[in-house]
Amino acid sequence: MIMERVGRLKCLSLIGCVVACLGLPATSVAQWKAKDTEWPSYAADLAGTRYRALDQINAANFNDLEIAWRIKTDNFGNRPEYKLEGTPLMVNGVLYATAGSRRAAIAVDAATGELLWVHGEHEGARGGAAPRQLSGRGLAYWSDGKEERILYVTPGYQLICLDAKTGVRVTGFGNKGAIDLKQDDDQEILPDLTSGEIGIQSAPVVAKNTIIIGAAFREGMTPKSMRNNKGYVRGFDVRTGKRLWIFHTIPKKGELGYDTWLNGSAEYTGNTGVWSQVTVDEELGLVYLPVESPTNDFYGGHRKGNNLFGETLVCVDLRTGQRKWHFQLVHHPLWDMDISAAPILADITVDGKAVKAVALPSKQGFLYVFDRVTGKPVWPIEEKQVEAGTVPGEWYSPTQPIPTRPPAYSRNGVLESDLIDFTPELHERGKAIASKYHLGPVFTPPTESKVDWPLGTLTVGTASGGTNWPGGSYDPETHTVYAFACTACAEPIGLVRAPKTVSDMNYIAGTAGEEVTILRGPGENAGADSPMPPKKRSAGGGYVALNVDGLPLLKPPYGTISAINLDKGEIVWQIAHGETPDVVRNHAALKGMNIPRTGQETYNIGTLVTKTLVIAGDGQITTTSEHPRGAMLRAYDKKSGKEVGAVYMPAPQSGSPMTYMMDGKQYIVVAVSAGAYSGEYIAFSLPASE
Amino acid sequence: MMDRWLPRWGAAVLHPYVICFVVVMVARAQEGASTSRSVWDGVYTEEQAKRGEEMYRKECASCHGDTLVGGGGAAPLTGGTFLSNWNGLTVGDLFDRIRKTMPQGALGKLTKQQDADVLAYLLSFNKFPVGKTELQKQVEFLKEIRFEATKPVAK
Numbered sequence: 014m015i016m017e018r019v020g021r022l023k024c025l026s027l028i029g030c031v032v033a034c035l036g037l038p039a040t041s042v043a044q045w046k047a048k049d050t051e052w053p054s055y056a057a058d059l060a061g062t063r064y065r066a067l068d069q070i071n072a073a074n075f076n077d078l079e080i081a082w083r084i085k086t087d088n089f090g091n092r093p094e095y096k097l098e099g100t101p102l103m104v105n106g107v108l109y110a111t112a113g114s115r116r117a118a119i120a121v122d123a124a125t126g127e128l129l130w131v132h133g134e135h136e137g138a139r140g141g142a143a144p145r146q147l148s149g150r151g152l153a154y155w156s157d158g159k160e161e162r163i164l165y166v167t168p169g170y171q172l173i174c175l176d177a178k179t180g181v182r183v184t185g186f187g188n189k190g191a192i193d194l195k196q197d198d199d200q201e202i203l204p205d206l207t208s209g210e211i212g213i214q215s216a217p218v219v220a221k222n223t224i225i226i227g228a229a230f231r232e233g234m235t236p237k238s239m240r241n242n243k244g245y246v247r248g249f250d251v252r253t254g255k256r257l258w259i260f261h262t263i264p265k266k267g268e269l270g271y272d273t274w275l276n277g278s279a280e281y282t283g284n285t286g287v288w289s290q291v292t293v294d295e296e297l298g299l300v301y302l303p304v305e306s307p308t309n310d311f312y313g314g315h316r317k318g319n320n321l322f323g324e325t326l327v328c329v330d331l332r333t334g335q336r337k338w339h340f341q342l343v344h345h346p347l348w349d350m351d352i353s354a355a356p357i358l359a360d361i362t363v364d365g366k367a368v369k370a371v372a373l374p375s376k377q378g379f380l381y382v383f384d385r386v387t388g389k390p391v392w393p394i395e396e397k398q399v400e401a402g403t404v405p406g407e408w409y410s411p412t413q414p415i416p417t418r419p420p421a422y423s424r425n426g427v428l429e430s431d432l433i434d435f436t437p438e439l440h441e442r443g444k445a446i447a448s449k450y451h452l453g454p455v456f457t458p459p460t461e462s463k464v465d466w467p468l469g470t471l472t473v474g475t476a477s478g479g480t481n482w483p484g485g486s487y488d489p490e491t492h493t494v495y496a497f498a499c500t501a502c503a504e505p506i507g508l509v510r511a512p513k514t515v516s517d518m519n520y521i522a523g524t525a526g527e528e529v530t531i532l533r534g535p536g537e538n539a540g541a542d543s544p545m546p547p548k549k550r551s552a553g554g555g556y557v558a559l560n561v562d563g564l565p566l567l568k569p570p571y572g573t574i575s576a577i578n579l580d581k582g583e584i585v586w587q588i589a590h591g592e593t594p595d596v597v598r599n600h601a602a603l604k605g606m607n608i609p610r611t612g613q614e615t616y617n618i619g620t621l622v623t624k625t626l627v628i629a630g631d632g633q634i635t636t637t638s639e640h641p642r643g644a645m646l647r648a649y650d651k652k653s654g655k656e657v658g659a660v661y662m663p664a665p666q667s668g669s670p671m672t673y674m675m676d677g678k679q680y681i682v683v684a685v686s687a688g689a690y691s692g693e694y695i696a697f698s699l700p701a702s703e
Numbered sequence: 704m705m706d707r708w709l710p711r712w713g714a715a716v717l718h719p720y721v722i723c724f725v726v727v728m729v730a731r732a733q734e735g736a737s738t739s740r741s742v743w744d745g746v747y748t749e750e751q752a753k754r755g756e757e758m759y760r761k762e763c764a765s766c767h768g769d770t771l772v773g774g775g776g777a778a779p780l781t782g783g784t785f786l787s788n789w790n791g792l793t794v795g796d797l798f799d800r801i802r803k804t805m806p807q808g809a810l811g812k813l814t815k816q817q818d819a820d821v822l823a824y825l826l827s828f829n830k831f832p833v834g835k836t837e838l839q840k841q842v843e844f845l846k847e848i849r850f851e852a853t854k855p856v857a858k
Contacts, residue, residue, distance in 0.1 A: 092804060095778070141808065527769050556770040558781065563853065565783060594783055595790050596852045604856070614783050633787040642791040688788030689796045 075658025089113025244286020469507025619669025630666025745834020
């Protein structure tokens with residue numbers, strides 16, 4: 014363990030001294046502090062809104078923003094990181110974040126960026142074997158008014174409790190400030206505590222003194238086995254670290270849902286974790302768990318049945334973890350749709366009636382909306398017949414639930430009409446590429462990959478489409494959800510028979526004519542404790558590039574932000590988000606054509622909502638006549654979607670932006686990284702004076 | 704000691720040959736800044752790309768995939784995001800990133816020559832034209848080759 018106290022700004026003490034010297038009454042302090050607006054949870058609040066009612070930064074001055082401070086994350090680990098996905102917290106004038114290849118917890122002065130303390134855990138082989146490495150997405154803050162604590166989960170799946178003032182472990186919590194999350198999990202993590210596959214990269218949540226922790230695994234397209242560890246969710250006492258409850262995302266024998274796993278497959282199937290953010294209604298005492306796919310992402314022949322609670326929104330009791338209601342978004346999951354985004358709590362008015370709702374953006378471009386007390390859909394979600402597949406040994410659900418309202422806000426199937434159409438010639442070439450695949454609407458099943466036909470099912474709105482882990486945001490004033498979606502993240506899903514030396518599953522993801530290999534996931538084996546990678550063998554042919562001379566196979570828009578009103582279940586506006594990529598803007602075949610902004614193919618854009626603006630950065634680097642090589646942080650009028658300002662960033666947004674008000678000044682902090690630019694948190698604010 | 708060295712150093716700085724050398728180097732540096740070559744000028748050989756492919760399969764494909772599209776969120780080495788990440792930089796910048804961070808979990812395992820070979824394979828896979836000379840392994844030289852996502856239109 015490394016730990017260093019760099020310093021600590023005693024904000025309140027300092028303010029107290031100054032006020033005492035000036036002879037101001039104590040109430041002045043309270044009033045002054047009340048003007049500060051904090052961001053105490055990963056998504057601003059436990060409702061998952063990513064909203065703050067601030068308007069110092071607005072349409073009139075967004076272009077004047079300048080960098081207040083910045084902090085590179087290179088030295089928070091033994092190698093730089095190029096995938097910084099964190100959203101910091103701000104409480105009491107201190108900004109807390111995870112950072113670097115060590116996934117260090119850091120505290121910095123929220124006004125200046127000065128490093129106050131840093132805490133990292135050297136986990137050795139356990140950290141090196143972790144399925145989800147690098148800096149993760151953030152941490153949690155808790156206080157009872159006296160003590161302040163920071164909680165985060167290491168790559169090696171330990172829950173660490175720190176004193177927020179010093180960064181030192183709180184020894185009274187768990188085992189000297191840590192809980193080994195691989196233990197006391199109602200299962201034996203196999204093969205052992207060091208290399209047993211389980212971890213998490215999202216931020217913990219603390220609600221009413223209960224910490225809630227989910228689980229994540231390596232990418233699930235090419236698992237080595239149908240057997241894996243299970244991703245149960247647990248609640249822990251924030252004071253002691255004692256386990257309070259557990260929810261079995263794959264039911265144990267005798268529990269509801271066990272019979273949706275035919276032939277006893279609930280016993281050995283794994284994954285099915287909650288790797289995205291958890292949302293809590295403290296008033297109702299309810300927790301909303303977005304559960305991911307079971308083993309494996311694209312083939313379910315070893316887990317026949319609907320597979321509860323795979324790809325299911327589950328509501329549990331905050332005090333006990335007992336299930337209150339659930340709704341399965343995808344029966345017998347086969348598309349890696351997961352539930353990728355945090356549920357959003359929204360108090361709305363539908364047909365004149367107040368509804369306490371929960372809204373769920375998704376990869377498949379549906380915004381699912383439920384009464385969060387009862388679990389009943391606010392608008393009907395109909396079971397629709399879907400195509401049955403032909404993969405030997407697979408089991409198919411004859412129907413899938415499809416919302417009647419709001420309409421899909423992102424493309425979720427590929428037909429010929431979705432292909433590139435800048436010119437008839439480019440469209441024909443796009444059709445030639447697409448003809449190698451099976452096409453269809455949402456829930457078109459994966460196919461066995463064959464050299465003659467099809468190579469697979471060409472999908473969008475699956476593994477990397479729609480809204481991914483950054484989730485959406487919500488404006489409680491206008492009852493509007495804002496969500497970025499990748500509308501052109503095409504995913505060919507083909508299945509190949511797995512050699513027994515590679516996997517014990519009948520099928521894993523692959524392409525006919527290519528070597529069958531196990532893929533590792535983002536950040537796996539990338540962290541500071543990671544060992545040597547295994548050797549691979551040579552490959553054959555069969556690969557088809559999903560582009561036409563570098564142009565995306567699907568037509569624009571490539572990425573959008575949608576505003577969806579929850580009172581009416583309607584899309585209010587939808588815009589292409591992100592500068593047109595250089596490869597499109599400068600393409601010889603498109604010379605002289607007037608192409609509206611296309612947005613960008615990227616899946617990691619999160620939005621921030623303020624009193625007047627929706628704010629999000631570009632996910633790709635561009636160079637235009639208006640800005641040098643870099644990416645823009647953009648502001649849109651939240652009522653119309655019209656862009657009202659943009660400020661330059663040296664690299665794309667890689668973690669969702671947050672905002673806070675401190676000492677009368679509003680800041681926006683965003684994580685950037687990609688390509689040659691290593692991770693950096695940048696804080697923007699308005700100039701003190703012109 | 705210092706008394707003896709200072710006059711010698713001063714004399715060396717003022718020597719005509721040294722002045723000439725500095726002038727030439729400055730001129731070359733300015734030439735380098737304009738980086739007259741790009742990835743469209745045939746900057747690697749077929750043989751080198753083959754060596755690079757073999758190394759890629761051994762050391763890189765398990766994360767970036769056999770088809771270079773990345774694994775889940777692992778960085779793609781082909782397609783729009785890859786091109787946008789490097790467009791406007793140099794081949795040396797990409798080489799530098801590889802040297803600094805790859806292979807994940809085994810930093811420094813590959814030699815500069817092997818990394819240059821892998822780089823040649825990446826260029827080959829992304830349809831940048833093959834040439835008659837190999838990519839060199841000195842980052843300074845590679846930084847004189849511009850990475851341009853789109854083929855320059857003939858003037």
